[in-house]
Amino acid sequence: MAVRSEASRKAVLQATMELLNDTPPGPVSLQKLSIEGIAKHAGVSKMTIYRWWPSKTAVVIDSFLDNHVAQTPIHDEGPAIDALRAHLASLARVYSGPEGRLIAQLIAECQHDPATLEEFKQRFWKGRADAARLLIERAVAEGAVRDDIDPDVVAEMLYAPIYFRLLFQTGDLDEEATDAMVDAALKGIGR
Numbered sequence: 312m313a314v315r316s317e318a319s320r321k322a323v324l325q326a327t328m329e330l331l332n333d334t335p336p337g338p339v340s341l342q343k344l345s346i347e348g349i350a351k352h353a354g355v356s357k358m359t360i361y362r363w364w365p366s367k368t369a370v371v372i373d374s375f376l377d378n379h380v381a382q383t384p385i386h387d388e389g390p391a392i393d394a395l396r397a398h399l400a401s402l403a404r405v406y407s408g409p410e411g412r413l414i415a416q417l418i419a420e421c422q423h424d425p426a427t428l429e430e431f432k433q434r435f436w437k438g439r440a441d442a443a444r445l446l447i448e449r450a451v452a453e454g455a456v457r458d459d460i461d462p463d464v465v466a467e468m469l470y471a472p473i474y475f476r477l478l479f480q481t482g483d484l485d486e487e488a489t490d491a492m493v494d495a496a497l498k499g500i501g502r
Contacts, residue, residue: 319353319355319359320363322353322354322355323349323350323353323355323359323360323363323370323374324370324373324374324377325353325374326349326352326353327344327349327353327370327371327374328374328375328377328378329352330344330348330349330352331344331371331374331409331413332409333408333409333412336352338409340416341371341413341416341417341420342416342420344367344371345367346360346361346367346370349367349370366430368417368420368427368430368431369430369434371413371417372417372430372431372434372435373434375410375413375414375417375435376434376435378410379405379410382401382405382410383398383401383402383405384398384401385398385442385443385446386398390450390453390455391446391447391449391450391452391453391455392450392453392455392456392497394446394449395443395446395447395450395469395493396489396490396493398443398446399469399470399473399489399492399493400486400489400490402470402473402489403473403476403484403485403486403488403489404484404485404486406473406477406484407483407484407485411477411484414477415477415478417431418431418474418478440463440466443466443469443470444462444463444466447462447465447466448462456497465496468496468499469492469493469496472492472496473489473492476488
């Protein structure tokens, strides 16, 4: 495997996000995005991209993750329930902008392409789900969440409304709305 040039890697990731963003040179839809377009915008060859990523989807997921994880941290310090609220609020805030439209496109792409779904689950979802599970387990240990409910079920209860609002555009994705959703869920799982 080729050694990645950090500058080229960052250029590819940045070019991908710029092409998918709402401002020029974007927006390009995920379906219309091409490795050729990414390479041209990043100033690298297509072969450079294919040496490092197996597919366009892998580049998009890595570009998304490069930005997303930094903007939606899951904190280890302080009360777990506060860290969970802060994480969910940051997720909703990020999803209310261009990254929300991108994740919606990725989710849509996954519905008819099993390989994309598997790649998305492995490269994005699994790591974020594991981090959320640890945070919920910490909330259980701190006594903020009942211990008789599976942490994965708790995570689904808390994250599903954000994804529902994102995909169906049924309500606001802001801190106030997110807090209201968390409060409603906690009444069912809290001590």
